[in-house]
Amino acid sequence: MKKVINDPTAVVDEMLNGLCFVHSDLVERVEGFEVITRKAPKTGKVALISGGGSGHEPSHAGFVGEGMLSAAVCGAVFTSPTPDQVLEAIKATDEGAGVFMVIKNYSGDIMNFEMAQEMAEMEGVEVASVVVDDDIAVEDSLYTQGRRGVAGTVLVHKILGHAAREGKSLSDIKELADKLVPNIHTIGVALSGATVPEVGKPGFVLADNEIEYGVGIHGEPGYRKERLESSAILAKELVGKLLDSFDAQSGDRFAILINGLGNTPLMEQYVFANDVAGLLADAGLEVAYKKLGNYMTAIDMAGLSLTLLKVEDEAWLEALNSPVTTAAW
Amino acid sequence: MKKVINDPTAVVDEMLNGLCFVHSDLVERVEGFEVITRKAPKTGKVALISGGGSGHEPSHAGFVGEGMLSAAVCGAVFTSPTPDQVLEAIKATDEGAGVFMVIKNYSGDIMNFEMAQEMAEMEGVEVASVVVDDDIAVEDSLYTQGRRGVAGTVLVHKILGHAAREGKSLSDIKELADKLVPNIHTIGVALSGATVPEVGKPGFVLADNEIEYGVGIHGEPGYRKERLESSAILAKELVGKLLDSFDAQSGDRFAILINGLGNTPLMEQYVFANDVAGLLADAGLEVAYKKLGNYMTAIDMAGLSLTLLKVEDEAWLEALNSPVTTAAW
Numbered sequence A, B: 001m002k003k004v005i006n007d008p009t010a011v012v013d014e015m016l017n018g019l020c021f022v023h024s025d026l027v028e029r030v031e032g033f034e035v036i037t038r039k040a041p042k043t044g045k046v047a048l049i050s051g052g053g054s055g056h057e058p059s060h061a062g063f064v065g066e067g068m069l070s071a072a073v074c075g076a077v078f079t080s081p082t083p084d085q086v087l088e089a090i091k092a093t094d095e096g097a098g099v100f101m102v103i104k105n106y107s108g109d110i111m112n113f114e115m116a117q118e119m120a121e122m123e124g125v126e127v128a129s130v131v132v133d134d135d136i137a138v139e140d141s142l143y144t145q146g147r148r149g150v151a152g153t154v155l156v157h158k159i160l161g162h163a164a165r166e167g168k169s170l171s172d173i174k175e176l177a178d179k180l181v182p183n184i185h186t187i188g189v190a191l192s193g194a195t196v197p198e199v200g201k202p203g204f205v206l207a208d209n210e211i212e213y214g215v216g217i218h219g220e221p222g223y224r225k226e227r228l229e230s231s232a233i234l235a236k237e238l239v240g241k242l243l244d245s246f247d248a249q250s251g252d253r254f255a256i257l258i259n260g261l262g263n264t265p266l267m268e269q270y271v272f273a274n275d276v277a278g279l280l281a282d283a284g285l286e287v288a289y290k291k292l293g294n295y296m297t298a299i300d301m302a303g304l305s306l307t308l309l310k311v312e313d314e315a316w317l318e319a320l321n322s323p324v325t326t327a328a329w
Helices: A008-022 A083-093 A107-122 A153-165 A170-183 A231-246 A266-282 A314-321 B008-022 B083-093 B107-122 B153-165 B170-183 B231-246 B266-282 B314-321
Strands: A027-029 A035-038 A047-054 A071-077 A099-104 A127-132 A184-190 A210-213 A224-227 A253-260 A286-293 A303-310 B027-029 B035-038 B047-054 B071-077 B099-104 B127-132 B184-190 B210-213 B224-227 B253-260 B286-293 B303-310
Touching: A008 A027, A008 A035, A008 A047, A008 A071, A008 B266, A008 B286, A035 A083, A047 A083, A047 A153, A071 A083, A083 A099, A083 A107, A099 A107, A099 A153, A099 A170, A107 A127, A127 A153, A127 A170, A153 A170, A153 A253, A153 A314, A170 A184, A170 A303, A184 A231, A184 A253, A210 A231, A231 A266, A231 A303, A253 A266, A253 A314, A266 A286, A266 A303, A266 B008, A286 A314, A286 B008, B008 B027, B008 B035, B008 B047, B008 B071, B035 B083, B047 B083, B047 B153, B071 B083, B083 B099, B083 B107, B099 B107, B099 B153, B099 B170, B107 B127, B127 B153, B127 B170, B153 B170, B153 B253, B153 B314, B170 B184, B184 B231, B184 B253, B210 B231, B231 B266, B231 B303, B253 B266, B253 B314, B266 B286, B266 B303, B286 B314
Parallel strands: A047 A071, A047 A099, A099 A127, A253 A286, B047 B071, B047 B099, B099 B127, B253 B286
Antiparallel strands: A027 A035, A035 A071, A184 A210, A184 A303, A210 A224, A253 A303, B027 B035, B035 B071, B184 B210, B184 B303, B210 B224, B253 B303
């Protein structure tokens, strides 16, 4: 393992302190907790929080800021945050209008976020949530019943963050989230495994020219291994699976997110984007919004994911396009 | 070589098309050239252009947009753009007030940008330039007389981009650039080599736990190899060299840029930032501006660089903080 770290057990603590140093204009850390909150005057609006295991940087702390998240809860690497950490985020961000939690679909995350919700409600804070399960690669997985929550979660942060800033109520945000999430589908491909600092070696190993489709952002198994031939073939596989999952028809409108998993350079992500653009055009689809970069990573995994959001409401595009003040959007 | 590409000889062409697809709101490609220009109404101001070999993404095309570059010229991977490409960028962006070129200190870049300048001047376009040589690691290098131009170049783009937007004249921008560049020092460390697609294997190989200080962004040799011990030791080496280079005194004010070279996760960059913050505080220095992320990469090289900009003029901070509309700032 060759990493720019000190003590592997201190990585999250030191990372969060480094993050708060670099982005001291935007965020701060709740003392004694792995919780990053927005530095902003209270406005009495609904607070939006998210989080999960660390190792997905810039998710989720990079999206804390005006117009997106109110706080991020940062668990140990690839490990759900504990209920007391989530509770602290709820209490630190509630401004009286309630707290909405965006949870990725992992059993540990759901259990701990929901336990924190119960504790917060006993203290009189209103809490609601949505579980994001955008990864269409496989049903059920190492840590998940149903589909995993992956890069599409970032689009949920953006769209709900806009709604919260607009002053929407907790129940309105819940309604929006429930309508939005089923319209977000993601699928990925890995070129390498990821190395958790405390483990010291990759979670899985692929052969020299081998890739695996459908791998999860913690290295959960995918659905097929094959030889890496070209970006065009990857794009055809991922776009094909996504369009099937939507039963997409010519004229349908989509927002797209091409997400690097860590060790895949922008050079390759843009080459892939060019192939995706061609396939979507061939299918007669309209691409109404585009985003590309490392948003939901898996530490140092090489690979990428493609997310399609079916635009069922023009307001979603407005929300995606609205400016925010965050480290990483 | 395991890369998401198609034909290695088509990488730059396909990457630029992908980039123009993703960022179609911001930029467009000059047809038939590897030149990316800003989509914006002409305002009669000085145009700012930069560029160089590809492989440093998001540099330089990611910084084309309102408030930064007017155009980027994108050579083959790790190869200077040809004079005709640079000339095209000059002609495509001149709005009558002249064109200012930011050139990194590589012999090929200087020769080709200056040749383009001569050709443009013969066509009646006023052109001026600055050569950025911020890398203090070594004097002279594989492709450079003097010091190399590396990540600090991005700060030059930002500060000169602000001046151009403010309507400063070509000679004012030249004067600003000449004052600014000597106050920007950078030094880096590599944990691995980079693989140029057309070459197919890393430019150099380090042992399992070995690092090399002072490596250039094309893999040019650095000044010392040693065992990777910790982020704290890396930070001590890089901060020490930089403070010596400035003869820094307690109370001095700096802007800092922590730049990932490609395959070093944000997790590690933030851990390193935490160590840097401690050392700068210990030295009694004021950090007036901070930025972190992958800005000037070396394809898939693992490693990072640290840039310090000595703040000799408050206006430089205002320029760094002014909002821009680009893909990557």
